[in-house]
Amino acid sequence: MAGLFAALADPTRLRLLNLIGGREVCVCYFVEILRQGQPKISRHLAYLRRAGLVTARREGKWMHYRMVPQADEAAASILAAALAALKNDRQMEADRAKLDRACCAPQKLVMPEGAPRPAPVASLVES
Amino acid sequence: MAGLFAALADPTRLRLLNLIGGREVCVCYFVEILRQGQPKISRHLAYLRRAGLVTARREGKWMHYRMVPQADEAAASILAAALAALKNDRQMEADRAKLDRACCAPQKLVMPEGAPRPAPVASLVES
């Protein structure tokens, strides 16, 4: 219980969860959108993984992260409340908007057909 | 946002919030029920105060703590989800039960008319 809140008690992790919420997202987008060092992103993703909040799937060179459906009902409701709260935050909105128009450019500005596009996760699409 | 979660990311603070949830509680009950050192309890109460989650009221020698209604809607929903989640936890249930039958005995086993009884807070009674 306290561990769940600890996982949520960091601005970077909240931004990551906000982006992951509902869809599967490639790490390169996190780095691009948050504009933070790659090791930092990776470290926080590892934290979220250890906390059982997200899981990763490898696809070639890319790693895709998605939410883990919470078995514990209490954890699920808290996580839902947290994600809902992020919905109205200015920066979180901006982050999501950037992800929506993300077009495969982690490093170079144009990198045709390079990075995989974020894909929706059926079990988490609610709107 | 992250600050709110940090405030919730400690077992002692969760136990305190669980006891405060809905009623006004005297510090002596926290010490009695949690069976932890008084400075520790006081330190965590100060943390919750600084986080804007609880507020204190002095009544003679005793300090009574109660929840602060959250102005921010997001914070309110998260706090509500957290308190609801605590409802089903074994230890939290036991803590609340102890508070329910608390009978004015912070130190000595019987201390007639000594400590004030916990009082319900109108704005927070929901059941």
Add this chain to the structure above:
DNA sequence: GGCATATATTTGCTTAAGCGAATATGAGGC
């Protein structure tokens, strides 16, 4: 095999959190 890209982990450091023990404050009773 070697090289490049994407991601993860380690290293060394700094800062914050939590703790118990001791001390301070504030109120009531004498």
Add this chain to the structure above:
DNA sequence: GCCTCATATTCGCTTAAGCAAATATATGCC
């Protein structure tokens, strides 16, 4: 005023978290 009780705060310490920089792992391409 002094003493006691209830609570708060400070002190010194230990442990964990966060960071940037460097390094390691894994995949794909040649």
